[in-house]
Amino acid sequence: MDRKAELGAFLRSRRARLSPEEAGLPRFGGRRRVPGLRREELARLAGVSTDYYVRLEQGRADNVSDEVVAAVAAALRLDGPERAHLHRLVRGAPARPAGSAGPAAPQTVRPGLRRLLESMPGTPACVLGRRTDILAWNPLYAALFTDLDALPAERRNKLWLLFTHPQWRDRFADPEAKAACLTSFFRLERGRHPDDPGYDALVAELSAQSPRFRALWAEHEVCDSTHGSWTLRHPAVGEVTLAYETLRLPDDPDQLLITYTTEPASPSESALRALAPPLPVDA
Template sequence: MADLNRELADFLRRARAARDPQQAGLPDDGRVRRVKGLRREEVAVLAGVSTDYYTRLEQGRRIVPSTQVIDAVARALGLDDVGRTHLHDLVSATRTSRAAVRSRSAVQRVRPGLRRLLDSLDAHPALVLGRRTEVLAANRMACALFADFERMPGRERNYARWMLLSDDARSLFVDWEVQARNAVEALRLEAGRAPEDRDLIELVGELSVSSPEFRRWWSEHQVHQRTFGSKRLVHPVVGDLTVDYETFELPGDNEQALYIYTTEPGSSSRQAIAILASWSQPAREPESEPSDG
């Protein structure tokens, strides 16, 4: 439980340091601020709890705050919906009895119907991501636009791992640092939900050893949930293009998400995708000659 307590304490301290006193509505009391952000007693006042209570919460002590108290602390710290969810997850983890042995979660599979849907989106890149940003399925256009995840060994078929460790990913994305950081922050969010997931722990360990950017961003304890947005790329075949993505949580399995990438009609990006579709079209099998008999 000590690790979980440290995770909660770290998140609250960093959120408190990032909170601007003026944005929080606090008047200037004339006191010299020796630390960035809010003081503990200021968070307590804004949340309507005692300073001692908030201090114990920030220390990850064994207290059982109500949902209303957690939401009040989240408001005091200026957390968005994703940050509020992460705070609830961390508090829940510190007070829930968990198995001492860290277990591996069951292998995720993509339903056959979903696989057919993915392949039917032939004009649009599409991916299905599971836990830990594992790429569970990718259609032909996604493999042509990003990387051929379908041919990668199972251990390497992970979006965050590819983003952080692949030289191809670094050269593909114009704003690689933004995209890679988002991937790290998505893993941070999941770590709050499943702190005992052995596969996630091993992935974090590998990335911590192999990527200095990962170590820096992970230590900042920011969280992010991808729902929609844009990606700017410089593709080795079709050059510059921008794709917009939408995320769909799958019915019947909220641990899988479908990502569909589109381009603006009439744009150079739409033309680039059309060229890429033609370039990546599998070769047709030659027709057999009719037999004489």
């Protein structure tokens, strides 16, 4: 990832979405040539010179202070994930351990975590890795979405499936909202791994395959999708509304355990129970 180019594009996209009125500035003159705030307006709000802000947006302010970064973030009204993303773009992600240069090693899921997935037959769950790779899942998760065992290992990837696999996309009652959410989460994760070429390779592949992905990627949105809900439309059981929780493993922050639950005694609970594989009968 070209961190300086990414920094400039991110700052420009954040300026473009904020109008002078929203920022508390008077609007002078007639038609504006740029959407949102001008550079000089953003600099005034952040309390820095226009030249200093221009150098930051161009990736040339290597010694910018944390106070200036915080002031720019406040002026742009960035939320928590956006602030973290901006800080990584300015400072760079934490250095990887010595001897770990080059592509990251393939991820593996420890046996205890696989047993945890298997111990929840009534709860769809998966383990997500870097680049939104689906590393492990239980049968009910596959029953909800698709037979992941039938896919090549390199295509067991949430972002790829959402933009190229019609069955996966059609599961969502609001696929556009899901696409925007997952793309912004992927950009946030990419900022955490600027030296992993796999992220940029996936972006290039999807940009060539999907005009919708190209459009969303150009928006430079970021979010940390830790919890929420999605409504699925399953051909066998109809609509299922699922609340999800995303838990980052404390000893491996590049792996996420994602679980899905339904409201008790709801139609969604009944639908999910109908999809669940039968429990083994004790001998």
